[in-house]
Amino acid sequence: MARKGKEVLNALDAAKTQMYHFTAIVIAGMGFFTDAYDLFSISLVTKLLGRIYYHVDGSKKPGTLPPNVAAAVNGVAFCGTLAGQLFFGWLGDKLGRKKVYGITLMVMVLCSLGSGLSFGHSSNGAMATLCFFRFWLGFGIGGDYPLSATIMSEYANKKTRGAFIAAVFAMQGFGILAGGIVSLIVSSAFDHAFDAPTYEVDPVGSTVPQADYVWRIVLMFGAIPALLTYYWRMKMPETARYTALVARNTKQAAADMSKVLQVDLIAEEDPQSNPSSSKTNSFGLFSKEFARRHGLHLVGTTTTWLLLDIAYYSSNLFQKDIYSAIGWIPAAETMNAIHEVYTVSRAQTLIALCGTVPGYWFTVALIDYLGRFFIQLMGFIFMTVFMFALAIPYDHWRHRDNRIGFLIMYSLTMFFANFGPNATTFVVPAEIFPARLRSTCHGISAASGKAGAIVGAFGFLYAAQSTDPKKTDAGYPPGIGVRNSLLMLGGVNFLGIVFTLLVPESKGKSLEELSREHEEQIGGGGGGDGTEIMDVANSGRTVPV
Numbered sequence: 001m002a003r004k005g006k007e008v009l010n011a012l013d014a015a016k017t018q019m020y021h022f023t024a025i026v027i028a029g030m031g032f033f034t035d036a037y038d039l040f041s042i043s044l045v046t047k048l049l050g051r052i053y054y055h056v057d058g059s060k061k062p063g064t065l066p067p068n069v070a071a072a073v074n075g076v077a078f079c080g081t082l083a084g085q086l087f088f089g090w091l092g093d094k095l096g097r098k099k100v101y102g103i104t105l106m107v108m109v110l111c112s113l114g115s116g117l118s119f120g121h122s123s124n125g126a127m128a129t130l131c132f133f134r135f136w137l138g139f140g141i142g143g144d145y146p147l148s149a150t151i152m153s154e155y156a157n158k159k160t161r162g163a164f165i166a167a168v169f170a171m172q173g174f175g176i177l178a179g180g181i182v183s184l185i186v187s188s189a190f191d192h193a194f195d196a197p198t199y200e201v202d203p204v205g206s207t208v209p210q211a212d213y214v215w216r217i218v219l220m221f222g223a224i225p226a227l228l229t230y231y232w233r234m235k236m237p238e239t240a241r242y243t244a245l246v247a248r249n250t251k252q253a254a255a256d257m258s259k260v261l262q263v264d265l266i267a268e269e270d271p272q273s274n275p276s277s278s279k280t281n282s283f284g285l286f287s288k289e290f291a292r293r294h295g296l297h298l299v300g301t302t303t304t305w306l307l308l309d310i311a312y313y314s315s316n317l318f319q320k321d322i323y324s325a326i327g328w329i330p331a332a333e334t335m336n337a338i339h340e341v342y343t344v345s346r347a348q349t350l351i352a353l354c355g356t357v358p359g360y361w362f363t364v365a366l367i368d369y370l371g372r373f374f375i376q377l378m379g380f381i382f383m384t385v386f387m388f389a390l391a392i393p394y395d396h397w398r399h400r401d402n403r404i405g406f407l408i409m410y411s412l413t414m415f416f417a418n419f420g421p422n423a424t425t426f427v428v429p430a431e432i433f434p435a436r437l438r439s440t441c442h443g444i445s446a447a448s449g450k451a452g453a454i455v456g457a458f459g460f461l462y463a464a465q466s467t468d469p470k471k472t473d474a475g476y477p478p479g480i481g482v483r484n485s486l487l488m489l490g491g492v493n494f495l496g497i498v499f500t501l502l503v504p505e506s507k508g509k510s511l512e513e514l515s516r517e518h519e520e521q522i523g524g525g526g527g528g529d530g531t532e533i534m535d536v537a538n539s540g541r542t543v544p545v
Contacts, residue, residue, distance in 0.1 A: 029171035036175025084142020089443015107140030116220030180349030300502030309452030355411035359418025379420010387490035
């Protein structure tokens with residue numbers, strides 16, 4: 001690496017925390033706010049969709065989504081997200097982070113609106129249209145994962161990098177909370193405005209025609225924060241690390257960094273910043289050299305994210321089923337359709353407020369002190385303990401007097417998911433891989449996580465059904481029950497403990513040291529001997545800013 005390139009990267013690592021760091025957190029974080037809102041808001045309205053589109057005339061029971069439709073509505077966005085993470089992760093390394101960043105946001109805006117405007121001549125037609133738009137919504141969301149993480153890691157200094165990346169991801173908690181609040185407001189407004197009767201009074205009238213507006217408004221609201229963020233994303237410059245290490249334009253990197261981070265570097269053309277000056281940094285993702293250096297790291301980031309999302313998304317998407325099983329949410333027959341949305345939203349908002357959101361920000365506050373490895377290992381351990389504590393004495397928790405205890409334990413499970421692997425699995429892949437493969441590897445790791453979310457969304461839907469066919473919802477085969485499902489999720493979390501051992505600690509190290517790009521440059525003959533470059537990577541010397 002030439003001297004000018006080293007100065008740029010060292011200045012990034014040593015830069016004091018400035019206003020633009022917080023601006024970047026908000027710009028990238030609003031994407032994650034929207035991601036979480038869009039992904040989790042569907043769980044608040046799925047029961048309403050069943051009542052509106054699948055009620056059988058003359059039936060004494062509220063309508064429910066058929067199992068295949070429920071699985072599709074809940075899980076299709078994750079399929080799109082997985083595809084988007086792989087595609088946009090790869091594209092972010094090929095074209096640059098900035099060029100791709102705005103595309104993902106516009107896809108999210110258009111498909112959020114499209115989801116709320118879903119149409120069809122029949123119930124299945126309307127749900128098919130909804131699934132179409134939610135797949136492409138997920139595709140846009142998928143691109144946000146590797147790009148936001150990579151951009152934030154490449155802007156940040158090494159002292160507070162973990163907190164900055166975690167803060168971007170923590171906006172997901174506010175997105176989940178916002179979904180519950182918006183749903184509460186909309187359902188409450190419609191419930192009082194149209195004064196729908198209870199189900200016992202009028203089975204058909206309990207679902208007023210205006211209920212169809214509720215789910216549409218809730219889903220379409222996700223377009224607003226994404227649209228507000230678009231302008232600022234377009235004004236962000238390309239990250240200096242991409243420009244210097246991948247595009248090999250240290251002059252532009254220095255100029256861009258000087259504008260946004262108030263760093264004075266002379267933007268001179270460096271004759272040695274030439275792609276041909278280093279041949280050892282040309283190995284690709286599927287090469288033996290990558291497997292030797294980063295193969296186990298990629299196995300660690302993919303498996304831990306996979307296992308975490310099986311448990312995390314199962315718990316989040318089907319909170320309403322767990323609450324119903326323990327009797328916290330009244331039976332559907334006792335509520336009108338809109339009030340049922342209100343009740344489910346209130347329960348999910350309470351859990352988000354007490355467990356989910358605080359967990360994210362504990363990670364932000366402590367990740368650069370405790371380290372990524374410790375927080376991830378601790379999170380998986382506590383998730384395992386609390387899942388088993390809920391599952392083994394499950395009959396005890398179902399008793400009316402013990403429901404508060406169940407909710408406390410469940411909130412703690414969510415807390416340690418977020419003050420644990422849900423945050424660290426996002427942070428670490430953005431730090432430990434080379435710049436030219438960073439977005440791709442983060443996309444692969446995240447896609448593995450979404451494969452876990454798909455398992456959670458489709459698998460838990462069936463597994464959590466009652467073991468008694470007579471007590472199983474219409475159309476669902478008998479499952480293993482909520483208790484055994486919680487036991488399985490506890491086992492999944494235990495495997496997360498094991499595979500965390502493959503994930504390296506990245507606290508306090510530069511991205512180039514973690515990815516071993518400083519070693520690559522030694523063999524490239526770029527502007528100095530190997531000793532000098534190693535000293536730069538490991539010394540405590542800083543560049544004044």
